[in-house]
Amino acid sequence: MSASSRPSSADISLSAGINIAHISRVGACLDRLSIAGTELVQQFPQDTPRPFFAGVLLAPWPNRIRDGRWTQDGNAYELAITDKARHNAIHGLVTDGTFDVLHQSDSSVTLENLIDPAAGYPFSVTVTVSYQLSDQGLECAMSLRNEGVANAPVALGAHPYLTIGDAPIRSLTIEAPVVSHLITDTQMIPVAEEAIAGSNVDISSRVSLEKLELDTGFRLGGDAPYTTTLAAHDGKKVSLWQSEEFGWLQVFLTDEFPGPDSLTSALAVEPMTAPPDALNSGTDLKWLEPAERWGGRWGISLSE
Numbered sequence: 001m002s003a004s005s006r007p008s009s010a011d012i013s014l015s016a017g018i019n020i021a022h023i024s025r026v027g028a029c030l031d032r033l034s035i036a037g038t039e040l041v042q043q044f045p046q047d048t049p050r051p052f053f054a055g056v057l058l059a060p061w062p063n064r065i066r067d068g069r070w071t072q073d074g075n076a077y078e079l080a081i082t083d084k085a086r087h088n089a090i091h092g093l094v095t096d097g098t099f100d101v102l103h104q105s106d107s108s109v110t111l112e113n114l115i116d117p118a119a120g121y122p123f124s125v126t127v128t129v130s131y132q133l134s135d136q137g138l139e140c141a142m143s144l145r146n147e148g149v150a151n152a153p154v155a156l157g158a159h160p161y162l163t164i165g166d167a168p169i170r171s172l173t174i175e176a177p178v179v180s181h182l183i184t185d186t187q188m189i190p191v192a193e194e195a196i197a198g199s200n201v202d203i204s205s206r207v208s209l210e211k212l213e214l215d216t217g218f219r220l221g222g223d224a225p226y227t228t229t230l231a232a233h234d235g236k237k238v239s240l241w242q243s244e245e246f247g248w249l250q251v252f253l254t255d256e257f258p259g260p261d262s263l264t265s266a267l268a269v270e271p272m273t274a275p276p277d278a279l280n281s282g283t284d285l286k287w288l289e290p291a292e293r294w295g296g297r298w299g300i301s302l303s304e
Contacts, residue, residue: 016107016133028099028111028129029055030160033138035302040238042161042169042266044258051258052268053159056095059127059144060115062157063217063250063276064088066189068120070279072153079120086187091159093118094127108132114147123152125288128295136301143295146288154286155274157250158298161257161266162240167232169253169265175206176228176249179221182275189277190217203251206231209267214253217275220246228269237303242271245296247284250276271298 011031012023022032029050033041044051068079068089079089099111110130117124124147132139146152163169181201183192196202201216220226224244228251231237242249250270257266273296274284286294 012101012104012109014107014109014131014133017135019133019135019137021131021133021138023109023111023131024055025099025101025111027056027095027097028113028127029057030131030138030140030158031055033300035137035300038165038236038302040162040164040300040302042163042257045260048258052161052252052254052266053091053095054161054266054268056091056159057127057129057142058091058157058159058270058272059094059142060121060123060125060152060154060156061092061279062155062270062272062274064090064188065279066187066277072279077120077122088187088189089120091157093121099127099129102128107134117148123150124148125152125154137299138301139297139299141295141297143293144288145293146290149290151287151289153279154288154294155272155278155284156246156295157270157272159268159270160240160300161268162230162238162300163267164230164232164236164238164302167234167236169267170210172209172230172232172267173206174203174209174212174228174230174251174267176203176218176251177220177222177226178202178204178218178249180219182217182219184217184276188215190275190281193219209253209265212253214251214267216251217272218249218251219275220249230267230269235304239301239303240269240271240298241301242298243296245273245294246271246298248272248275
């Protein structure tokens with residue numbers, strides 16, 4: 001994964017009691033979340049580029065589109081190649097976009113960005129994002145509105161890196177309501193879907209991150225909201241929940257995230273409404289009619 005831009009100087013600070021969240025207008029990124037004095041979002045040095053799309057929101061598609069090319073209704077489109085290592089278009093069109101602030105209070109903010117018709121995606125779509133901080137944690141509501149005259153294909157995602165204070169990522173456990181996982185090729189594009197039971201990426205019950213290798217897409221099952229939980233040895237747990245619209249999860253574990261002194265481990269827990277390459281496969285792709293608005297919610301909380 002490549003890096004995206006640094007936050008702008010117009011960062012937004014939210015507070016609810018002792019809880020704190022920092023949001024950047026560039027990419028509508030979640031750059032910090034502290035609940036009850038525990039940091040829940042991985043930090044990185046301020047003098048480095050934003051690593052591995054940390055904290056950005058993903059629209060009008062998450063993850064990768066093979067070779068940046070997709071076809072619908074007999075029309076072929078070609079997107080910019082933004083994942084150069086694997087020759088894909090990745091994570092949509094707003095990761096470097098500057099969002100306007102529509103409303104703001106001490107504990108909440110609503111931001112908006114208009115995706116103008118562009119090469120490879122000839123649709124006009126407004127992305128609206130609301131962050132609400134409370135005593136319980138942070139909630140993010142994401143929605144898309146079709147501003148054009150033709151139906152627009154869309155999907156949503158988010159890219160937070162979760163942590164529990166200073167606990168090493170590899171010392172944590174993970175558990176999520178996954179029912180299957182995607183098999184990918186060398187471009188990280190799905191070529192098959194397999195049941196989770198018996199696989200080497202089975203995170204359906206609590207498992208240590210110590211030796212796992214993950215850059216994996218999962219289909220979620222059971223009743224929404226779906227909740228992924230990381231747990232530390234001291235009993236603290238950070239959970240990311242996602243509404244029924246977000247029926248997919250990407251989990252990315254890297255040991256090359258920039259820390260304060262050297263590279264460190266980091267874990268992205270990415271709620272998605274559709275799997276990678278959905279513009280081609282059509283899997284869980286949403287077609288917005290003109291003037292239609294659609295979206296979902298996700299959030300992060302701490303428990304002990």
